[in-house]
Amino acid sequence: MTNESFRIPGQGRLGQARLARFSFDGEGLAGLEGDTLASALLANGIHLVGRSFKYHRPRGILSAGAEEPNALVGIHRDAARRTPNVRATVQELYDGLNAVSQNRWPSLKFDVGAVNDLASPFLSAGFYYKTFMWPKAAWKQFYEPNIRAAAGLGVAPDLPDPDRYSARFAHCDVLVLGGGAAGIAAALAAAEAGARVIIADEQAQLGGSLRFETGARIGGAAGWDWAQASAARLAAMDNVRVLTRATAFGYYAQNFVGLVERVSDHLPQPMPDLPRERLWQVRAKRVVLATGAIERHMVFADNDRPGIMLASAARTYFNHYGVAVGRNVGVYTANDSAYHAAIDFKKAGVNIAAIVDLRDNPQGAAVDEARALGIEINAGRAVIAATGRQRINAMVVRPKNGGASRAIPVDALLTSAGWTPSVHLFSQSRGKVAFDEATRRFLPGDYAQDCVSVGACNGTDNLADTIAEAIAAGEKAAKEAGAKVSKGFKLKAETPEGWAGGMIGAAPGAGLDAKVKAFVDFQNDVTAKDIRQAVREGMRSIEHVKRFTTNGMATDQGKTSNIHGLAIAAETLDKPIPEVGLTTFRAPYTPVTFGAIVNHARGELFDPTRRTAIHPWAETHGAVFEDVGQWKRAWYFPRPGEDMHAAVDRECRTVRNAAGIFDASTLGKIEVVGPDAAAFMELLYTNPWKRLDTGRCRYGIMLREDGFIYDDGVVGRLAEDRFHVTTTTGGAARVMNHMEDYLQTEFPHLKVYLTSISEQWAVIAVQGPKSRDIIAPLVEGIDLSNEAMPHMSVREGRICGVPTRLFRMSFTGERGFEINVPADYGQAVWEAVWAEGEKHGACAYGTEAMHVLRAEKGYIIVGQDTDGTVTPNDAGLDWAVGKKKADFVGIRGLARPDLGMPDRKQLVGLRTRDPKLVLEEGAQIVADPRQPIPMKMIGHVTSSYWSENCGHSIALALVERGRERIGETLWVPMPDATIEVEVTGTVFFDEKGERLNG
Amino acid sequence: MLLIRCPYCEEERPELEFRHAGEAHLVRPSNITAMSDEDFEGYFFIRSNPKGLVYERWRHIHGCARFFNAVRDTVTDKFVTTYKAGEPKPDLGKPKARLPRKSARENVGKGKPAKGRAEPR
Structure with a gap:
């Protein structure tokens, strides 16, 4: 076969x-x-x-x-x-x-x-929740892995997805979702009116159910031919885009619709530069929903035998693909539309064993035609079982109210319980569906967005009505979107077929017997019995029934099963259907690949990578990099044979003995300019700025309004009206936002401009006793002597022939300079500094040595030694708060009672009793190691390093009443040992700060 | 993704260009140091967080970079109007159970001068 x-x-x-x-x-x-x-x-x-x-x-x-x-x-x-x-x-x-x-x-x-x-x-509804409970530990080790292996769908691929996915944004006047008769008619009407139209359909060709409805005639042609001619006509119009193989999976706020276009899954050998899928994010002024309807199966015993399928599906296979699903076919229905399947088959010579119709006295053209063709019609009867395990071989038929049954041999059985309007996208748009009692189905009710439903998804069963409704909707949408509707667009349509009628819920013979498996949801193996059982066990809301039985879950999201399930639940509860409710329709309509959603944002493109101007030099000189936010920063520069520890120790030694050169370009930099620049700085930082002389620098602290440290950095005053502000690397963007916020909304009267200059200036820090000797030969027009340019000063001049803002400042405690040069010159100047540095025994150092050196001096890092609950006083930085200032952001917050409490955590130093032992950052600190667990934790380690220069480990910590405890012994309990530490001041090296000026 | 009208650019732009910035019309008092603890708590910590219409700040951070105010319905997620920082709260009349559709697009930019009200603290 x-x-x-x-x-x-x-x-x-x-x-x-x-x-x-x-x-x-x-x-x-x-x-x-x-x-x-x-x-x-x-x-x-x-x-x-x-x-x-x-x-x-x-x-x-x-x-x-x-x-x-x-x-x-x-x-x-x-x-x-x-x-x-x-x-x-x-x-x-x-x-x-x-x-x-x-x-x-x-x-x-x-x-x-x-x-x-x-x-x-033993596997009835809710069995997951009832079984597998004992012993408790078995769930993770035994039950879950075995259940997952036994029950499941496909297996996910285990290699990275090699395909590309692309994405596009698009705008249009009218977006038509669904390319069946209704969608095409609406798109034509809107396009003829001049609107910019996008029409999307999930199949390879437009046409929808015209694929199988062979009796339909539109505009004088057979329905399918009209659809193809219309698709070509639409595609040829400049104002129309036709998307095929494109599923609208989500309808979001303000007519924003997500679609996935499958670009190459249908190709034998896709060109390598073709994406696999394309994500479309479309914003439409108006949306026309023409999503059609989905046929329901009949719910009866063993209705899942292979060979049992929806009548419309069998017609599609027959009329479009030329495939007969069997040679001796039965039909089981409760409406007219399935008759047309039987008629099509019979006319082409496929035997129809019998039509079984639940209705007592079916009448109409389709019934008459079937009868005229000699098809046996069993009215008022039900199929109560299907036999044949891997393929149906007979249907068992019985009068629906009971009586003698007989088996009719078949090799395929077509069923139809009627049509369910596809209101998924309408519902996703936050429209409210309403239950129509007359036709027992949910239809679009109140609209929440600028959209309209036409055709079968709107409950319009007749083709002529559908076309008329779609044309009117297309023209109206075009007009509302601003198009000028000139001529009326007309189409004549007719078909002998209709989609009305049918039944919902379990058919007779779906059985209350526990052994009967009459499937409601095939994908989740949910039977009518399961839903009845869920109600009996206390589920009242359909949302609970769904979760208890899993009806309507998984990849098909209950497209064929939801209404049946709801009807059975309502019947069992003896409540009207609207009172039981309909489960929520959520995006996506059909499964969407992660690839389409993630799209370009993977690997290198997941997040921008920022590299400094000096990055290439660091790379060629063997730097190991660390990620600091989006930045790649040189972490340390190992020499042959050195591990990280050895490299960092050497770098730390060299800086203090000779000099080190450090790439500080990632520092945030903001220029504050204007007549009110100093006044603005007064308000944004705790320090006084008005009396800072031009050419001098100050360490500034920025607070939030609640009084906690938000950022810090050295600020240089370049002119009366110009400050060069530095921020932490990680804080650059938020500090800029914080400043703009206050400038725009609280202090708009101040005449100030803020400019982010982080990327404009490369920063080369030269630190150490030899730093001045290293840069002196390169600098022009700046007197570098201690007298002319003391610690914490800034000068503008030239270095290596290019402009520089030269800061004398230090984050190491050594005499130091930070050379700012335009970023384009960063690497060239670095190389010149490096050449000079080598003459003096200097080294390049990375962020790890920088951290150690600053910790030796007790300089904090905001975000490491502070955590958003630390005040300047807690950090020992009270000196930086202007006591005479009338106002600054955070001044009131600092006055809150809690921020003045004596038992606050304060930043202190810690020395381990064993000098070789380096504490773990984040480790908790207790006063008494012998107290019962849970111990009272009085603080934690914020920074901890081996200090080669001190010859012992050093740590900073936030400790309750820390400054009072200097000299005390505290304890750091760790899993393997409890470590004894002594509380010290925060400065471990050169306590008097003499080297800064040396 | 929402479309938000920037009152400075006078254009509807995608939400991607904007950043939310908390409740609007909270004015930092000029005599902030004289505030009682209770008043400071109310000013800095307490937010109304209503269901329905909210007055909130947005920043067109990836556009003109300006902060502005907006009225949005938290139930429907629809913008009623947006207006420049410093402008008074728009007078929306009597609060309705539900906002008219399309209000975000149509109510904006028609220049209906909003009645100024005394700023609540």
Whole structure:
């Protein structure tokens, strides 16, 4: 049966299509280009394509579209491209396609897990919550891994995704979602009116249900032909974009719609530069929802046998793909539309065993035609069972109110319980659905956004009405979006078919018997019994029923099952359906790949990487880098044979003995300029600025209004009206935001400009006793003597022939300079400084040595030694708060009672009793190590290093009443030992600060 | 993703360009040091966080970089109006149970002068 034996010559539209070879579970098969994987499998007579989630029951193909709950397969292109849970009904066939079935072992036809089906009395609704409870520890080690292995869908690929995904933003006047008859008509009307239109459909071609509705005639042509001609006409218009293979998965605020376009999943060998998928983010002035309707299956015993499918799906396979799903076909329905399937089949010579209709006295043109064709119609009867394990072989029919049953042999059974309007996107737009009592279905009610529903998703059952409604909506949307509607657009449409009627809930014979498996939700193996049981066990809201039974979950999100489930719950609760409620429709409509969402933002493009002007030099000189926010910073410069410890020790020694050169370019820098610059600085920093002389610097502290330290940095006054402010590396952006906030909204009367100059100036710190000797030969026009340029001063001049803002300042406690040069000259100046430095035995040092050197001096790092709850006083920086100032941000916060309490944590130094022992940063500190657990923690270590220059480890810590405790012994309990420490001052090296001026 | 009208650029721009900046119309008192603890608590820590209409600050940080104010309905996530920093609270009339649709687009920029009210602290 691998020879396309179910393709009917002369039937369908694939006609002269080329052969496409593919494999399913290793078996070589042939289909046609234009097939879906499902139609190609059916052409080969293959119905059994998967095993169900929980019971491992054999499953076939239910649908011909996105609603498919059963036919999920893996598509394996290569080792890295293994896509699980692909719906065979939407996967287009290509030559060489390799599909594998899922959730079975060792094989699809013999699946050991099917024992679950026999064990099903123990696997009833909510069994996860009731079973597997003891012993408690077994859940993680035993139950969960085994359940996950046994029950499940496909297996995720284990290699990185090698594909590219692209993204586009788009704007339009009218976005039409759905390319069936309604969508095409609306798009044509809007486009003819001159509106910019985007029409999107999830399938490869526009046409929707015209694919199978062969009786439809629109604009004088057969429906499908009209759809293709219209699609071509739309595509040729300048103001229209036609997106096919594009699923609108999410409808967000202000008519913002997310779509995924599948660009290359249907190609045998995609060009390497093609993205796999393209994410469209479309903003539309108006949206027309033409999302159609989804047929429901009948709920009866063993309605999941392979070979049982939706009537419209069978028609699609027959009328479009030319594939008969069987040779002796039964139909089970409660409405008219399934009759047309029987009629189509019968006319083409496929035997219809019988139509079983739940209705007592079905009437109408379709019924008459079927009867005229000699089809046996069993009215007022129900199918109460289906036999055949891996393929249906008979349906058991009985009068619906009981009586004698008989088995009618079939090899396929088409069912239809009616049509469910697809209100998913409408509901996602926050529109409220309303239950229509007359037709027992949910329809769009109150709209929340600028959209309109047309056609089957709006409950319009007739084609002529649908076309008229769509044209009116398209024109109205175009007009509202600003287009000038000139001529009225008209189309004549007719069809003998209608989608009205049907039933919801369980059919007779779905059984209250615990052994009857009448499936409501195929993907989650939820039966009518499970839903009744959930109600009996106390679930009242449909949201609870859903979660207890898992009805409507997983990849199909209950597209075929939700309404049945709701009806059964309502019946069991004996409540009207609206009172039981409808579960929420959430994005995505169908599964969306992570690739499409993550898109370009992966790897290098996940987050910007910032490199300084001096980065290339550091790289060639062997620097090891560390990430500091988005920055790459040179961490240390190991020489051959050195580990990090040795390199850092050497760098720290060299800085204090000779000099070190450090790339400080990442420092945040903000220029504060204007007649009120000093007044602004007074308000934003705790320090007094008005009396700071031009050419001098000051260490500034910035607080939030609550009095806690927000940032710090050295500020140089370049002129009466110009300050060069530095911030922490990590704080640059937020400090700028904080300053702008106050300037724009609280102090707008101040005449000040703020400019971020972080990227404009490269900063080369030269620190150490030899620092002046190193830079002196390079500097022009600046007197570097102690008298002319003392510690904490700034001069403008030239270095190596380029402009510089030269700061005399220090973050090491040594005499030091920070050379600011325009970033483009950063590396050239660095190299010149380096050449001079080498003559004096200087080294390049990285951030680790910088941290050690500053800690030796007790200089804090905001965000490391402070944490947003530290005041200047806590940090020992009270001296930097202007006591005579009338106002600054944080002045009132500092006066809060809690911030003056004597038991606050204060920054102190710690020395370990064992000088070699380096504490762990973040370690907690206690006063008495013998107290019972939980101990009272009185502080924690904020910074801790080995200090080569001191010859012992050093640490900074925030400790309750810390300054009172200087000299006391405290304890740091660690997992392996409790470490004895002595509280000290924060300065470990050159306590008098003589070296700064040396 | 929301579209937000920047009152300085006079354009609707995508939310990506903006950053939320907390409740609006909280004015830093000029005599802040004279505030009682209770008043400071109210000014700095306490926020109204209502369900429904909120007056809030936004910054067009990746655009003109200006801070401005907006009225937004937290139930529908719809902007009623946006206006420049320093301008008084717009007079929205009687609060309605639900805002009219399309209000974000249509109510903005029509130059209906909002009645000034004394700024609450």
